Amino acid sequence: MKATKPPSIIHAVPKKIFCEWQARLFKAFLGSNRDGFDSINGKKKKTKAYNVHEADTDFKNCNGWSPTVNKQDLRLLRDSNIGVSMVTLTKGSMMGLHWNPRASEMAIVLQGQGMIRVARSSNANDYECKTLRFRVKEGDVFTLPRFHPMAKMSSNNDSFVFMRFSTSTKRNYPQFLAGQSSVFGILDRQILAVSFNVTNTTIDQLLTPQKESIILDCTSCAEEEEKHNGGGN
Secondary structure: OOOOOOOOOOOOOOHHHHHHHHHHHHHHHOOOOOOOEEEEOOEEEEOOOOOHHHOOEEEEEOOEEEEEEOOOOOHHHOOOOOEEEEEEEOOOEEEEEEEOOOOOEEEEEEEEEEEEEEEOOOOOOOOOOOEEEEEEEOOOEEEEOOOOOEEEEEOOOOOEEEEEEEOOOOOOOOEEOOOOOOHHHHOOHHHHHHHHOOOHHHHHHHHOOOOOOOEEEOOOHHHHHHHHOOOOO
8 A cells, every 4th residue: 555655844833723722721720619628528628839840851951951841740641631740951952852742732931041942844835934034032931843843942141941731641751853852863874874965984973973962062042042143033
């Protein structure tokens, strides 16, 4: 059987799906229990606030860390199918270029500012930007669709902290393109060289020096991205 080849990058989430996701967030965190009580066997039980800083850390190094809250930690998440995590990038750091195969993200900036870069399809028409860059600051909300390669960068002057809400509570298995855990590391380097039309030496130089993973040192990366963005949002 001849399978239909899927597009290399899936386009942005349709507005209808985004609105449904927005409704799920409101239902999960507001719902009908706005008085701060859960109903258990007909009895109301006072809900407790949860400190995300007490959650288990999925990853941590000198460049940043990310704790995740699951449905065992927070009762409100049990029937929502919404994942919650917080990311802290220290000054001059980057969450490496990656895409999410299972979930889209909505995030709110809690502290500092940073740059977001999202890759778009190479088939995008002239009206669409093939690569999207934008700056976010404290209080801003941004969304990132699944399957789109993305990177988040902090400035040299401040850390960048944001809370993420994802469309699935299941483990997302983000696919990183940079760093020691890059998916390119499991591919044959000769095949990579042919695919990118470069020499084997170039591929070796690209992959060998990468000692860090997931959250990387990236001094002035946010500033350089903003220059390419024309210095605006």
